[in-house]
Amino acid sequence: MNLRLALLLALCSFGGCFALAQQPLTLVQSIEMPEVPAGPYVDHMALDLKGQRLFTTPQANKAVDVLDLKTGKVLHTIPGFGNPHAILYREDRNHLYITDGGAGAVRIFDASSYREIQSIKLQTDADGIGYEPETGYLYVSNGGDIAGQDFSLISIIDTNRDQKIGDIRVDARGLEAMLIDHQGGRLYINLPEENAIAVIDLKQRSVIATWQLTKGKRNMALAIDKASHQLYVGCRDTDVRGSIVVVDLEAGKELERLPIGGWVDSLFYDPERRRIYASSGIGEVFTYERQADGSYKALESVDTAVMAKTSLYSQDLDRLFVAVPHLGGTTAKVLVFKPQQ
Numbered sequence: 151m152n153l154r155l156a157l158l159l160a161l162c163s164f165g166g167c168f169a170l171a172q173q174p175l176t177l178v179q180s181i182e183m184p185e186v187p188a189g190p191y192v193d194h195m196a197l198d199l200k201g202q203r204l205f206t207t208p209q210a211n212k213a214v215d216v217l218d219l220k221t222g223k224v225l226h227t228i229p230g231f232g233n234p235h236a237i238l239y240r241e242d243r244n245h246l247y248i249t250d251g252g253a254g255a256v257r258i259f260d261a262s263s264y265r266e267i268q269s270i271k272l273q274t275d276a277d278g279i280g281y282e283p284e285t286g287y288l289y290v291s292n293g294g295d296i297a298g299q300d301f302s303l304i305s306i307i308d309t310n311r312d313q314k315i316g317d318i319r320v321d322a323r324g325l326e327a328m329l330i331d332h333q334g335g336r337l338y339i340n341l342p343e344e345n346a347i348a349v350i351d352l353k354q355r356s357v358i359a360t361w362q363l364t365k366g367k368r369n370m371a372l373a374i375d376k377a378s379h380q381l382y383v384g385c386r387d388t389d390v391r392g393s394i395v396v397v398d399l400e401a402g403k404e405l406e407r408l409p410i411g412g413w414v415d416s417l418f419y420d421p422e423r424r425r426i427y428a429s430s431g432i433g434e435v436f437t438y439e440r441q442a443d444g445s446y447k448a449l450e451s452v453d454t455a456v457m458a459k460t461s462l463y464s465q466d467l468d469r470l471f472v473a474v475p476h477l478g479g480t481t482a483k484v485l486v487f488k489p490q491q
Contacts (some may be wrong), residue, residue, distance in 0.1 A: 174425065174437040174449040175470060179486035181222045186211045186482035192473035194278075194416075195462040195484075196237035196246075198261070204462075205246065206473060207234040208482050214248060216264070217484060228264050231257075236279040238288055240309055247288055247309060249276040254297075256290055256307055270314050272305050273297045280328040280337060282352070286310040289318075289337060291325040304328070304339065304350070318355050320348050327417075329372040329381075331399075338381060340369040347383065349402070365407040366393040371417035373426060378440070380405070382426055384414040390432060396446075408446055410436040418463035418470070423489060429454065429461035429472050435487070452487065455480050 181204075189210020196205045203225065204217040214228040214237065232252015239246055239261060246259040254276050258268040273293040280289040286309045294302035302325045304318040320339065328339040330352075337350040341360070345367055349359040363369055366385030373382040381397040394408040394417065413431025420427065424440040433456045437449040458474040469486055476482040 173452070174439075174490055175427075175435060175452045175487040176490055177452075177485060178469075178488045179219075179222055181217050181219075181224075181484045181486070183208055183211075183215050183217075183224055183476075183482040183484075185224070185227065186215070186476050188476045188478075190457050190475055190477060192458075192460055192475050192482065193234065194236040194460060195471060195473060196239045197462065197464055197467070198239050198241065199464075199466055200241060204471060204484065205237045205239060206484060207237065207248075208473075208475070209233055210476060210482075212252075214246075219486075226264055228259065235277045238279055238281050238309070240286075243309070245309070245312075247279075247307070249279060249290055251275045251277055254292065256288070256305075258312055268312055270307060270312070272314070273299075273303060276305075278326060278328055278339075280330045281309075282330055282332065284332065287315075289328060289330070291328060291339065294322065294324045296324075304337070306355075316355060318350060318357075320350075320357060322346075322348065326370045327372045327384075329374055331374065331376075333376070334399075338372060338374075340372060340383070342368045342370055342386075345369065347381075347397070347402075359402060361397065361402040363395055363404065365404050366395040369395070371414050371428070373417040373419040374399075375419050375421070375424075375440070377421065378444075382417055382419060384410070384417040384428055386413055388412055392428075392430060394426060394428060394438065406446065408438050408448070411451075413457070413459050415459035416461040418461070420463065420465070420489060422465070422468075423491070425449070425489070427461065427463055427470055429459055431457045431459040433458060435461070435470070435472065454485055458485070 186208040193207040202219040216226040218225040235249040274297040276292040288307040322341040326340040347361045368386040371384030383395040390412040396406040411430035411432035434451040455474040472485040
C-alpha cells in the first residue's frame with residue numbers, strides 16, 4: 151500500500167471522505183483579464199452560448215470585457231463606460247444591452263463589431279435588469295437616492311424597437327436584483343433599505359404587494375425554485391455574515407434562514423441538483439441542497455477571492471462563473487466551476 155492511499159484511508163476512517171464527497175463545485179478554468187486596474191468591483195455577466203463568449207463588467211476598467219471560453223483569453227474590450235452594471239445579450243438580434251450607471255443609460259452595441267448603435271437615456275444609476283423573452287421587454291432599475299429622489303423606477307425598454315415604452319414607480323430609495331416569474335407574470339425586486347421585497351404585476355405595471363423581511367437584512371440577491379414555489383433572498387446582514395431567506399411565493403411568508411458569508415451579490419438555483427449557489431464577498435461560494443423532505447443541507451463552501459461576490463450560473467453549460475476583481479496581488483479574472491453530483 152502506498153503512502154497516499156494509506157493517508158486517504160485514514161482520512162476516511164475519521165469522516166474525511168464524507169467532506170470530500172460533499173464538494174459541490176470543482177474549478178475547471180480561470181480566465182484572466184490582465185489589463186484591468188486595481189479596484190474592488192466586478193458586476194454582472196452575460197453569455198453568448200452559440201459563440202462561446204462571456205461578457206463581463208470589470209468596473210475599475212470602465213469597460214466591458216468579452217472573454218472567449220474556448221481559448222480562455224480576452225477576445226475584445228469595449229471601453230468608455232462610466233460604470234457598467236448589467237448585460238443582456240439578445241442572440242436573435244446580435245445586440246448587447248448594457249446598463250451604464252455613470253451615464254444613466256442603456257447602451258446598445260452590435261455584438262460582432264462591438265460598435266455602439268444607440269443609447270437610451272434613463273435616470274442616474276441605471277443598474278439591474280430583468281428580461282422577458284416573450285415580449286422582448288427589458289426592465290431596468292434606475293433613480294432613487296443617487297438621483298436625488300425618494301422613489302425609484304423600473305424602466306421598460308422594448309428591445310424589438312429599441313425604445314423606452316414606460317416606467318414602473320417603486321416607493322423605495324434604491325432597488326437591487328430583480329427576478330421575473332414568467333409563468334406568473336410577476337416581477338420581484340429587492341428593496342434593501344427597507345428590508346423588503348416589492349411584488350410587481352407586469353400587466354398592471356404596478357406594485358401589488360410588499361413583503362417585509364425579518365430573518366435577514368439588506369437583501370441584495372434573488373433566485374427562484376419554481377417547482378417548490380419558493381423564493382431565495384440573499385441578504386448582507388453584516389460585513390462578514392449573511393443569510394439566504396427562504397420565502398413562500400404564494401403567501402409571501404418567510405420560512406427559513408440559511409447562514410452564508412457577507413457581501414452576497416448573486417444567487418442561483420440549480421434545479422437538476424436542487425441546489426442554491428451564493429457567491430459572497432468574503433471569498434467563498436456557499437451551497438445549499440434541498441432535501442426530499444424540504445429541508446436544506448449545507449454543502450462544503452468553495453474558495454474564490456476577496457470581493458468575488460458576483461456570479462452567473464448557466465444551466466445550458468452547467469457552469470458557475472465567478473467574477474474576481476483586481477485587488478492587491480490578485481489579478482482580475484473569471485473563475486469557472488463545474489457542479490459535481
